[in-house]
Amino acid sequence: MSAEPLVDIRDLSFAYDRRVILAGVNIRIPRGKVVAIMGPSGCGKTTTLRLIGGQLKPTSGTVRVAGEVVHELDDAGLYRLRRRMGMLFQFGALFTDMSVYDNIAFQVREHTDLPEELIHDLVLMKLNAVGLRGAHRLMPAELSGGMARRVALARAIALDPMLIMYDEPFAGLDPISLSIVGQLIRTLNDALGASSIVVTHDVHESLKIVDYVYFVSEGHIVAEGSAEEIRKSVAPYVHQFVWGEADGPVPFHYPAPPYGEELMAQPGRPREWWS
Amino acid sequence: MSLAGLLRRLGAQVTGRIWRLGFASRFLLMTLLYSGMALRRLQLTLREIYFTGVLSLIIILVSGLFVGMVLGLQGYDTLQRYGSSEALGVLVALSLVRELGPVVAALLFASRAGSAITAEIGLMKATEQLSAMEMMAVNPIARVVAPRFWAGVVSMPLLAALFSALGVIGGYLVGVRLIGVDEGAFWSQMQAAVDFRQDIMNGVIKSAVFGAIVSWIAVFEGYDAEPTAEGVSRATTRTVVTSSLAILAADFVLTAFMFRGI
Numbered sequence: 072m073s074a075e076p077l078v079d080i081r082d083l084s085f086a087y088d089r090r091v092i093l094a095g096v097n098i099r100i101p102r103g104k105v106v107a108i109m110g111p112s113g114c115g116k117t118t119t120l121r122l123i124g125g126q127l128k129p130t131s132g133t134v135r136v137a138g139e140v141v142h143e144l145d146d147a148g149l150y151r152l153r154r155r156m157g158m159l160f161q162f163g164a165l166f167t168d169m170s171v172y173d174n175i176a177f178q179v180r181e182h183t184d185l186p187e188e189l190i191h192d193l194v195l196m197k198l199n200a201v202g203l204r205g206a207h208r209l210m211p212a213e214l215s216g217g218m219a220r221r222v223a224l225a226r227a228i229a230l231d232p233m234l235i236m237y238d239e240p241f242a243g244l245d246p247i248s249l250s251i252v253g254q255l256i257r258t259l260n261d262a263l264g265a266s267s268i269v270v271t272h273d274v275h276e277s278l279k280i281v282d283y284v285y286f287v288s289e290g291h292i293v294a295e296g297s298a299e300e301i302r303k304s305v306a307p308y309v310h311q312f313v314w315g316e317a318d319g320p321v322p323f324h325y326p327a328p329p330y331g332e333e334l335m336a337q338p339g340r341p342r343e344w345w346s
Numbered sequence: 347m348s349l350a351g352l353l354r355r356l357g358a359q360v361t362g363r364i365w366r367l368g369f370a371s372r373f374l375l376m377t378l379l380y381s382g383m384a385l386r387r388l389q390l391t392l393r394e395i396y397f398t399g400v401l402s403l404i405i406i407l408v409s410g411l412f413v414g415m416v417l418g419l420q421g422y423d424t425l426q427r428y429g430s431s432e433a434l435g436v437l438v439a440l441s442l443v444r445e446l447g448p449v450v451a452a453l454l455f456a457s458r459a460g461s462a463i464t465a466e467i468g469l470m471k472a473t474e475q476l477s478a479m480e481m482m483a484v485n486p487i488a489r490v491v492a493p494r495f496w497a498g499v500v501s502m503p504l505l506a507a508l509f510s511a512l513g514v515i516g517g518y519l520v521g522v523r524l525i526g527v528d529e530g531a532f533w534s535q536m537q538a539a540v541d542f543r544q545d546i547m548n549g550v551i552k553s554a555v556f557g558a559i560v561s562w563i564a565v566f567e568g569y570d571a572e573p574t575a576e577g578v579s580r581a582t583t584r585t586v587v588t589s590s591l592a593i594l595a596a597d598f599v600l601t602a603f604m605f606r607g608i
Contacts, residue, residue, distance in 0.1 A: 153483040160474045162474070165475075166475055
């Protein structure tokens with residue numbers, strides 16, 4: 072991988088109170104590449120994105136974006152850096168009181184003094200890129216899940232960011248929307264010359280579009296490699312994840328005392344008073 | 347539970363409350379600090395004045411009218427026992443501008459607009475709209491919280507004034523039109539007895555303070571809400587309960603300071 076990454080995460084650890092989420096994670100996101108961070112739910116993928124965006128501060132280690140250590144920036148510095156980032160949230164996080172048009176224009180109006188005519192052209196251009204120019208008058212409540220995700224994507228690229236972060240972009244989408252969103256991630260990244268981080272557990276869709284993959288489990292990077300390397304990997308964890316096996320290094324059962332012992336010990340659990 | 351356990355739990359509750367009060371105070375400070383945008387881009391605040399103030403008009407006006415009508419009935423019943431039913435206008439006006447106007451309007455405002463503000467901000471948090479704003483380098487306290495706070499502070503005195511005005515009309519309708527109190531005595535005694543600074547201005551000050559209290563509680567509860575359906579519901583309830591208690595407590599303190607010489 073490239074020697075000068077856009078995002079350089081070193082020995083990153085993070086904990087909520089005493090619950091450790093990430094422990095000594097190292098990730099490099101090279102310029103111009105699409106990198107996936109995969110792992111089961113609750114493994115710390117979204118936390119990693121929030122640490123990159125400066126919404127959380129690490130317990131130890133550093134997150135460097137475009138040469139700046141994120142958690143050492145003051146508010147003004149952090150906001151300056153965020154203007155060069157775009158983020159797509161899991162369910163779009165569109166502003167429900169604004170139309171599709173105003174959602175996309177929001178950031179442009181907040182951060183630039185462009186005349187409204189120019190903003191109009193810019194918004195339509197971004198919407199055209201995601202195939203939703205005709206939907207600019209709709210309200211978020213009138214959009215399907217896939218359309219909302221595409222509008223959120225258009226909003227994330229409104230200011231041509233250097234880094235685009237995607238939090239579970241494929242969650243809950245039908246196969247057509249899923250494929251469209253996947254292709255858009257790749258084409259927009261290449262067209263804008265940006266770098267992208269895709270946090271997902273959708274293995275098959277993401278392996279089609281990404282250049283490199285990191286697997287996170289229980290706060291550690293357990294595997295990494297190109298999409299091809301991951302497909303061919305025989306590492307038990309990666310194999311279980313890629314092929315969707317119910318049991319393996321990630322156990323099917325939540326930790327519990329022996330079944331028989333529990334059945335013998337507890338004759339019956341009293342019902343809650345309201346049930 | 348043992349006595350030590352009980353005390354430990356009580357202590358945790360008390361420290362939790364104090365910690366939260368400190369957090370709420372810091373939040374208010376941040377809101378005031380980031381109010382520049384709300385005042386500079388006035389259309390943001392005007393939009394919120396529409397949602398919190400204008401949309402609360404119906405409930406405020408109708409309630410004011412009925413409260414005034416009840417005052418007219420009850421006041422006449424008491425005053426005529428002492429042969430001073432002409433003083434009905436004074437009783438209705440002073441009760442409304444000094445106490446009932448600011449207090450009842452604030453209680454209604456807390457239920458109608460305060461709960462809506464909390465629910466809206468809480469839902470924005472639950473659906474990650476506030477996080478999205480942060481990631482777009484837009485401060486949610488400046489963009490979302492401050493305009494709603496100032497809208498409440500501005501709307502409340504206007505709503506209280508309208509509540510009192512409709513209340514006086516309600517008292518007039520019942521006292522003069524229905525019962526037959528002398529119309530000239532009703533208005534002239536009211537005009538002579540109601541002092542602009544002592545009564546009306548103090549009422550306006552009270553309602554502005556209540557507006558600040560309700561708006562502060564509403565925006566804070568929304569911003570601090572647990573981002574779940576249950577969390578937003580709990581925060582909305584807390585807004586109404588805490589605001590109502592805070593209004594009544596603040597009313598006592600303000601009244602004690604304002605009318606101590608009377």
